[in-house]
Amino acid sequence: MRVNNIGVNIMNEKKFSIEKNTVAETLVIPLYARKLSTEIYPNLFEDRESIELIEKIDYDFSKLKSKSKSLMHKFGALEIAMRQSDLAIEIKEYMRTHPKASIVNLGCGLDQTGESCDNGLCKIYNIDYYNVIEIRNRLLGEKDRVINISTDLNNIKWFDLIDSSNGVVFFASGVFYYFKTEDIKSLFLNMEKRFSNSILVFDAAGKRAVKMMIKTWLKQAGIVELEDFFYVDNIEDELIPWLKHTKVSSRGYMLGYNDLKDKSISRVFRLFSKYCDNRLHMQIVKLEFK
Numbered sequence: 001m002r003v004n005n006i007g008v009n010i011m012n013e014k015k016f017s018i019e020k021n022t023v024a025e026t027l028v029i030p031l032y033a034r035k036l037s038t039e040i041y042p043n044l045f046e047d048r049e050s051i052e053l054i055e056k057i058d059y060d061f062s063k064l065k066s067k068s069k070s071l072m073h074k075f076g077a078l079e080i081a082m083r084q085s086d087l088a089i090e091i092k093e094y095m096r097t098h099p100k101a102s103i104v105n106l107g108c109g110l111d112q113t114g115e116s117c118d119n120g121l122c123k124i125y126n127i128d129y130y131n132v133i134e135i136r137n138r139l140l141g142e143k144d145r146v147i148n149i150s151t152d153l154n155n156i157k158w159f160d161l162i163d164s165s166n167g168v169v170f171f172a173s174g175v176f177y178y179f180k181t182e183d184i185k186s187l188f189l190n191m192e193k194r195f196s197n198s199i200l201v202f203d204a205a206g207k208r209a210v211k212m213m214i215k216t217w218l219k220q221a222g223i224v225e226l227e228d229f230f231y232v233d234n235i236e237d238e239l240i241p242w243l244k245h246t247k248v249s250s251r252g253y254m255l256g257y258n259d260l261k262d263k264s265i266s267r268v269f270r271l272f273s274k275y276c277d278n279r280l281h282m283q284i285v286k287l288e289f290k
Contacts (some may be wrong), residue, residue, distance in 0.1 A: 019057040019211050023131050032112045037081035043262050045081035049112045069126045083203050086257045086284045087171050090201040091117045098167035107175035168198035176230050199288050204232040206281030233281050247288040252277035
């Protein structure tokens with residue numbers, strides 16, 4: 001068995017042991033959440049790849065399993081189910097008119113949404129930091145028409161690696177909350193200049209929600225100024241003024257694409273969902289670069 005410095009023990013060709021308090025562990029937690037979402041809400045969301053990948057990993061999931069039984073964690077699973085489903089809807093909608101486009105997963109982690117939207121004609125790019133891409137390569141291996149790029153999103157040299165000749169659909173899932181507003185603005189403006197006839201879709205939330213989402217990470221990092229971090233309370237005031245040649249729109253994160261009247265969803269969870277969309281401004285934002 002070989003042990004590397006990113007927290008993955010290579011036990012054999014099919015099994016990987018994930019160490020506690022490592023980069024690898026931070027990727028396993030959202031992966032397990034997608035597995036849980038698939039199991040609890042199969043009518044709303046399906047990510048069979050996450051279940052298959054979990055089976056390849058040797059990790060103590062007992063703590064995550066025990067938490068998954070609580071009401072709030074079940075609602076958290078619903079949030080993830082809707083976010084991933086919403087983004088996939090937007091990706092597939094774009095692909096209907098741009099079948100040979102590139103799909104680009106920004107801050108990919110171990111997410112395989114791009115691959116799940118594959119129509120057999122597109123190119124798929126997964127972008128994240130070097131150590132994350134190294135783990136992804138070890139766990140997922142190589143696939144046809146899939147390119148993994150290790151870089152910082154703020155270093156826009158990665159633009160040169162994307163084939164934009166047939167259009168591009170960029171997406172980010174649970175990523176931009178951890179970026180400073182000035183960096184997100186710069187990224188959007190540079191994308192607007194470079195990627196015409198393409199779109200970017202991502203999840204966003206208002207200031208109150210972002211504070212709740214990232215407070216633990218902020219505390220660990222010793223950061224106290226939330227105002228520096230990217231949030232969206234109102235696209236009319238906070239995004240549209242940035243972009244002169246881009247159509248900006250948004251829909252509710254929880255109820256914007258699905259009314260959640262499925263029998264598996266309780267009335268309480270539908271009320272929670274309405275609160276999230278209306279009061280916490282949880283939303284899917286779409287930028288259409290002209």
